Amino acid sequence: MGLLAELLRADAVQLSDRLPGGAQVQALAPAVWAVQPPAPGGRPLLLSAGIHGDETAPVELLCSIVDELLCSALAPRVPLLIAFGNLAALRAGRRYLDDDLNRLFGEAAQPVASRELPRAAVLKAATAQFCAVHGSALHFDLHSAIRDSRYPCFAIAPLAQGAPAESIPLDLLAACGIEAVLLTTATAPTFSAYTTRKLGCTAYTFELGRVREIGAGAVDEFAAAGACLRACIRGVALPPAAGLPRVFRVSRELIKQSEAFELCLGPATANFTALARGDLIARDGDSAWYAEPGECIVFPNPAVKPGLRAGLLVVAIDA
């Protein structure tokens, strides 16, 4: 049975503690494993998927990678941490049960207990334990987007305080098939911002294609990411890339102020849709947002609770 089928049955999946090539496997938590090659070289790598339980294609990809490690089809050269996120939500086919796990990695104490809160603590502890041994890692947190995107594969790059935009390794992201990079600050309550901020990792949230059912073939849509992650695990040269990604920064956040908030863009608006200057983006009581030159919309979601972000406006900085 492959790892995916086992994860869908139970949390307590046991892997062999030694891979065919001699690498040691250590379970740091349920569905979190550290892999230590016998003669490691290259930057430690942290791979996570399933932080949102309905984003299953990246979970399928990461399970295939584990299956390949177990049968010696993939020989690791770098220290590796593999972490699956919200297992209960994955089995339920839901984004989360009580709380969005990818909003629980911030500094503020969470006021309300939820089924996700202990899992966030487990993931923080396991990644901290791994980085304490191996140093700061390269972290790819693998997601799929809820809506269509002008760039089907894109990355969110939380920049450490003071880090320049030029520090983003565009060639690495290009080799992963990433077509756009959105620069943000590492203060966000997301997993990749946490490993950047607290553990000194170079971390990315990857949005790979659209949310689909398990086995619907979505993994084929981001084969470049799979090939590049395997090259990183093997410590070999990156596969060739089609072209460098566009780079964007956040110009404004749309914060929903009240239940009167109304998105004026249409429910099917794709991520990174370019807006024309003066376009009405949203209304909320007496206030209204109009597009400024060069702005594009990302993650529009009018269904969030008041006080939360209902969308991002971004502009290209490499134009």
Ligand SMILES: [Zn+2]
């Ligand atoms: Zn996600």
